[in-house]
Amino acid sequence: MPVPAGLGRFLVLVTVFLCAACGLVYELELVALTASLTGDPVTLTSVVLAVMVFAMGIGSLLAKRLRRRAAAGFGAVEAGLALVGGCSAMALYACFAWLDQPRPALVGCSLAIGVLVGAEVPLLMVLIQRVRRQDAGRAVADLFAADYVGALAGGLAFPFLLLPALGQVTGALVTGAVNAAVGGALVLWLFRRDLTVRARWTLLVANVLVLAVLATGTALTAPFERAARRAVYGADVRVAVHTGRQELVLTGGGRAGRPLALYADGRLRASARDEYRYHEALVHPAMAGPHRRVLVLGGDGLAAREVLRYADVRSVTVVDPDPGLVRLARDDAGLAALNARALRDPRVRVVTGDPFGRLRHTGPAGYDVVVSDLPGPTARDGAAPYSREFYGLALRAVAPGGRLAVHAGSPAARGAYWTVEATVRAAGWRTLPYALGRTAS
Structure with a gap:
């Protein structure tokens, strides 16, 4: 270890905390975005929770195959989770805008994220035991405590910080960047001696590529959202604002355009053509x-x-x-x-x-x-x-x-x-x- 065992154990638990927060943000973002697009929050929340919990079980079983290469496996899992989770909001919005089929994308993203999240804790259990051998019960208790507290932090950060400040698409991309940076830093620094030279370079390149994809997505969020709105509402979108509670869009209203229409989360709220009735x-x-x-x-x-x-x-x-x-x-x-x-x-x-x-x-x-x-x-x-x-x-x-x-x-x-x-x-x-x-x- 490049640091004393006590500090190394603390850094592993901090990573658990941050990864758990990111995982819950992905889950909430899937529910919030798809519910706002389709207007069916109860069904979709049930689908996301059921699919993710099921997939987490699969991920935990698959993680057994990676125990002998726990450091490399955890690095690969976090890079994949950052990419899938960070891009999931953009993928859902694209499927809604151009294909009018957000539900298959919702199930696919929930399944992939759940598998990757489920693989985290078993691999972290192996890694924390390599830092310092301790009773398995105590190690599990520490890991789950950090995991649950991190989930609390993610659950509070999503509605009160990420959603109002960044919006759903950018918030997911930023969360993915945090996920990739934290997971990559833990493996490539603290557990670098557990990696072969080839594995080290592979993980470094993979994390750099993931961060580049997420940064590019963040830079293109504004034009992407404009193009998606044009696909959904037509070319005469005049105002589009995220209020923290919903997306409000005003279309038309010009002399030669359509009558003014107000949309809330994709659903027509009022149209100047007939709202007076x-x-x-x-x-x-x-x-x-x-x-x-x-x-x-x-x-x-x-x-x-x-x-x-x-x-x-x-x-x-x-x-x-x-x-x-x-x-x-x-x-x-x-x-x-x-x-x-x-x-x-x-x-x-x-x-x-x-x-x-x-x-x-x-x-x-x-x-x-x-x-x-x-x-x-x-x-x-x-x-x-x-x-x-x-x-x-x-x-x-x-x-x-x-x-x-x-x-x-x-x-x-x-x-x-x-x-x-x-x-x-x-x-x-x-x-x-x-x-x-x-x-x-």
Whole structure:
């Protein structure tokens, strides 16, 4: 060892920590990106977890063949994991944009990453015993402790650091670079005497190539995402922003182009061609009665625009969990024109936060009308705004005789539409299901 045994053991455990963090980031990135592209988070999370756990078992069995060359095997595993995991987000996005088939890529990436992650711990177990012989039980306990703490760090770093600061594609590429650097450094420095000269040069060249591929991918992320958006949305993409919660895209809006359209995570949220039909049908029936104080759940300003058509409305509270959407609806010229600059009206107060939490902290009889203009229960924020508890809180928040308008989807999807109606009724409301053309509320 080039360092004392105690320091060498510590460096191995640090490597376990960092590799575990990278592995969990890959897993979360697969779930988050594919769920945002397909809108099916429950199924896809189950698929990723099941496939990865199964593949980890296979990887652990395959690692037995590498025990005699544990250092070289671990170096090769980390180089492969960095390449596959780092490029997985870009591969998934490409399959979605140009092939419209992200699910096979999801299963393939999950399988490959799981096999490589499963091979890590058995090989590290051999390496830590070469640093200093110790009781097998203690060695396993130390390795798994570092592994679990690293998974915690990766799980926290993904939503709070990597996703908001770098985005999904760049975040995965940077994670892969960290993975390659850490794994390569451990083997090529601490365990270099376990390698033949040929193995040493092979691993060095492999890690340099992996880092070069990841660096090239990072440099090309912006043009790649622009090309993928053109393939998905057409050539007239005007605005594309990652808010930390979702990707928002505005298309059209020019004099000679298509009507302005707002997409959230690849799904159409509003189109200037016909959104007024939906928002008029959602808002105006609920305004038949006292409506001085109105709560609007949904921050694109389009439902608030319809509420503000009533001159006797005194206050409108708009709540949305995504501050990026609120900024876009308030500051983008095209979207602000579409919502008639509703979010700048002096009667409007905008609150960024969880709609469920907002209702929970609203006192009894705080509003005359509640308008729930939120994405469906398959979206990222899940089914909480479509639960009996949510509607019960809304019932408490309205004054006697108050009304609640809920977006329930299309009546063509009879199961979802009537489930929403039954849930609202179960919370104590008297319901009136209705539809206008293909738009239902």
